Amino acid sequence: MNGKTVLVTGGSRGIGAAIALRLAEAGADVAITYTSDEAAAQAVVGKIQALGRRAVATRADAGGAGDAAGAVDWAADTLGRLDVLVNNAGAGVLGPLEDLTLAQVDRVLAVNVRGVFLASQAAAGRMGPGGRIITIGSCMTQRVPGPGGTLYAMSKSALTGLTKALARELGGRRITANIVHPGPVDTDMNPANGPYADPQAAMTALGRFGRPEEIADTVAFLAGDGAAYITGAEFSVDGGHAA
Incomplete structure (x- = not known):
């Protein structure tokens, strides 16, 4: 990914x-967004810069229409181009269906659905051939193991449809769109x-939690040249949660 630039939301x-660190290790310059913890964001920036790559961070709320596209x-503008967008920022609200408030519904859908759509729309306008849009979904789009996940599962499931539609919309420009379900x-x-x-952990076939780096490795593959013929696809990195 030498010479490529990446935005990782959240x-x-x-x-x-x-994900940000793994893509930097592969040679990319990386921009990240954060909502509240500036110190944590700057720590990630420092680690990327220590690898010899450019790195920048900005505060942005994925649920805000202006922030998502902005x-x-x-x-x-900051990195000079955009080759890869990783829609990672998300909001999770779990609870009984009858207890979910309108404010919670609006917030989760704003972050998990509208924000991803608007960021992808903006990225499509800035990417050239070979661009990548990679979205982080959830294992709960494929198997909901118990009650309380209605809102979250609904919001993440919408991203599968969005990803497949983006693949069709942007394929002629050689921009791919894929989704990873941790x-x-x-x-x-x-x-x-x-x-x-x-x-x-017991719900997975492997009987354990995954590591963030295991998700990042799949994203790095999809962002690289070896995945140029993959688009509109779903990748489960879930230890067999959906098996």
Whole structure:
């Protein structure tokens, strides 16, 4: 990926940070967005710069219409071009169907669906042939193991349709669109030693949580030259959660 530029939304921690670092290791210059933890974002920037790559970060709320598209234009202007967009930023609200509020519905759909659409729309306008749009979905689009996931599963499932439509829309320009569905992954938000970890691990065929780097490796493959003939596809990196 030498000479390529990447934007990773929500790249200050967890899966997003692992993706940003992995793409930098592959030779890309990387822009990331964050919502609140500037120190964490700057720590990721520092690690990328230590690899000899350019790295920048900006505060942006993926749920804000202006921020979602604006971050793409900022990344392209700051780095001089945009080759890869990784739609990683997301919001998760779990709970009984009857307890979900309108504000929660609006927020999750704004971040997980509208923000991804607007960022992808903006990226399509800035990318040339060989561009990549890679979206982070969820294992819950393929198997919902219990109650409480209605809103989150709905929002992430919408991204599969969006990805397939983008593949058709942009294929003639040699821009690909694919989606990666992580299973339970060990992050600060969902630690492998947390109170809900054991049942999640038991739902996978491998009986364990994934590591953020394992998701990042799949994203790096899809961003690279070896995936030029792959588009409109779903990739489950879930330890067999959907098996």
